Amino acid sequence: MGFWVHKRVWIVGASSGIGEALVRILVENGASLVISARNEPKLRELKSAFPSSPMEVLPVDVEDHSVLSCKTDRASEVYGGLDYVFLNAGMTVRDLVADTALDVERKIMDINFWGPVAITKAILKNRSPGSPLHLVLTSSLSGKYGVPKLAAYAGSKHALQGYFDSLRAETHGSGLFVHLVIPGFIRTNITVAGLRGDGSRSGKMQAALADGMEPEVCARGILRGLERGREEFVVGGSERFTVLLNRIFPGMMKRLIRSNPLQRIKKVKRGFFGT
Ligand SMILES: NC(=O)c1ccc[n+]([C@@H]2O[C@H](COP(=O)([O-])OP(=O)(O)OC[C@H]3O[C@@H](n4cnc5c(N)ncnc54)[C@H](OP(=O)(O)O)[C@@H]3O)[C@@H](O)[C@H]2O)c1
Incomplete structure (x- = not known):
């Protein structure tokens, strides 16, 4: 029996990119899914691609915190509990601090x-005490260093990173497992759907992501890491070594990312790692 067969999985941020790829792979591997995001038609289209698989559509806007308790209860009721919860929804803003409105940063x-x-x-x-539950948070390389x-x-x-590292330490031994996944450059629409500092939609795919890993490859890497029980891991191309570089040579890393960081990281990738 495969690892994911009959696992009850809720994916928040399931309508595109890494989340959508997770849905497709998990359903093929026998998991029972609840899929959430704001784009309900996209979620329904995804469900209709797998008509005979257990998949419940639960539209959620994670920005509306007042509904999240009810939505969580509903997600738990669908299959009588949850084994894995992927908290994967995310949005970017790309602009200088001086040019970014506080409301956009709050969003x-x-x-x-x-x-x-x-x-x-x-x-x-x-949660019933003792019953195993895995929380999977999608962090980022920029959860490890500023850009x-x-x-x-x-x-x-x-x-x-800080909040969920603390929760992991607090709940150690309780059956709650906290995993922090760090994708590198993954070819998704995250920067296209992302914002500028004034709150308008960017509409532009960032070059580093256009050259990045396919979401399906990333999703497979994430699932492999979870199957191995890893608490924190990076999935991506050779840009993943920047986490290590930052830990060992923080001064060098700061100099590298001071201007045009993604171009510089790409150069480091090519120079050091030959990709
Ligand atoms: N792509 C990369 O290179 C990269 C690198 C590091 C980390 N990440 C992280 O990976 C995660 C997935 O991003 P992606 O790259 O796959 O980008 P994506 O294709 O844009 O996916 C983002 C997902 O988040 C959902 N979402 C956004 N705002 C939401 C809201 N208010 N409520 C509910 N769902 C919301 C989107 O669905 P709706 O629009 O339908 O709501 C979509 O399903 C994010 O947390 C991102 O920060 C990505």
């Missing part, structure tokens, strides 16, 4: 940080 925190926190609190409230023009996004992902 990013609301979606990327407070949304997962609110869902987690609802899960903890109703120019990504301050709010990096702030939200650093906050996820």
Whole structure:
């Protein structure tokens, strides 16, 4: 029997990119899914591609924290409990701090940080003690180091890292498992759907992502890491080594990312790792 057969999985941020790829692979591997995001027609289209598989559509806007407790209860009721919850919904803003409105930065925190926190609190409230449950948070390389023009996004992902590392330590031995997944450059629409500092939609795919890993390959890497029980891991091309570089040579890394960081990281990839 495969690892994911009959696993009850809720994916928040399931309508595109990495989340959609997770849905497709998990359903093929026998999991029972609840799929959430704002784009309900896209979720229904995804469900209709797998007519005979257990898949419930549960539209959720994680920015609306007032509904997240009810939505969490509903997701838990569908199959009488949950084994894995992927808190994967995310949004970017790409602009200088000086040119980014505070409301836009708040929106990013609301979606990327407070949304997962609110869902987690609802899960903890109703959880039967001792029953295993895995929380999977999608962090980022910019959850590990700051990057120019990504301050709010990096702030939200650093906050996820600190908060969920703390929760993991608090709940050790209770059956709650916290996993932090760090994708590298993955070819999704995250930057196309992302915002500029004034709140308008960017509409542009960032070059580093256009050259990045396919979401399906990333999703397979994420699932492999979870099957191995890894608490925190990076999935991506050779840009993943920047986490190690930052840990060992923080000064060098700071110099590298001071200007045009993604171009520089790409150069490091080519120079050091030959890709
Ligand atoms: N692509 C990369 O290179 C990369 C690198 C590091 C980390 N990540 C992280 O990976 C995660 C998935 O992103 P992706 O790259 O797959 O981008 P994506 O294709 O844009 O997917 C983002 C997902 O989040 C959902 N979402 C956004 N705002 C939401 C809201 N308010 N409520 C509910 N769902 C919402 C979107 O669905 P709706 O629009 O339908 O709501 C979509 O399903 C994000 O957390 C992102 O920060 C991506």
